[in-house]
């Protein structure tokens with residue numbers, strides 16, 4: 001999988017610093033300083049870090065290669081940037097799996113209240129050469145679980161809408177309760193903003209995600225795993241119950257030989 005997608009799909013995803021920063025970096029990366037300046041992620045605009053995007057790509061690749069049953073879903077899509085990334089991964093892998101996206105599409109964030117979020121989503125898909133997903137417009141309270149596919153191999157939960165931990169926790173619980181029974185054995189549930197404090201320089205701007213996830217998984221065999229998200233946080237859990245298919249295991253062994 002070409003990890004370049006995580007930095008090239010949208011202009012604002014670039015990691016190349018402007019020339020003056022590159023000049024400063026040339027000087028300060030030398031001993032004894034050994035520092036490097038980089039662009040700080042603006043949580044309201046960027047939504048994701050490059051590390052989070054790479055995890056999205058790699059974990060989706062794993063479920064496709066291991067032939068986990070079911071379709072791909074994203075709960076919390078906004079203008080569709082991570083959804084475009086997931087679709088491009090499926091396309092590059094030649095996978096027939098469908099992507100379903102769920103959102104009220106009524107929060108404009110930096111685009112403003114009047115923004116036509118759905119029109120922008122369609123524009124982003126067309127611009128990136130990605131096939132349009134199945135769009136489920138509405139509040140999760142109305143669309144979930146009824147409109148979910150019968151079986152899900154990969155779910156991306158990204159439902160933060162502001163500084164309201166209790167509300168965020170409530171929405172996350174609704175999403176987890178809906179997704180969990182449909183997640184296939186071996187399927188992955190990726191939790192945007194899951195922060196257990198493992199990386200002390202990443203502030204926990206969305207404590208509701210961890211509160212909901214840990215509470216939900218308390219009486220389940222799965223436990224959330226924290227991922228390194230750079231300037232952001234992320235975690236996931238894998239639905240238990242299925243040994244990896246032989247074909248995929250053999251492929252992995254061949255790759256390490």
Ligand SMILES: C[S@@+](CC[C@H](N)C(=O)[O-])C[C@H]1O[C@@H](n2cnc3c(N)ncnc32)[C@H](O)[C@@H]1O
Nearest residue numbers: 047076077078081082103104139140158159160
């Ligand atoms: C952080 S944005 C998703 C960003 C997107 N995944 C990306 O990185 O490009 C969170 C989205 O969750 C949606 N959302 C939050 N709570 C919701 C609810 N109860 N029902 C439907 N959508 C909801 C908001 O409308 C918003 O678009």
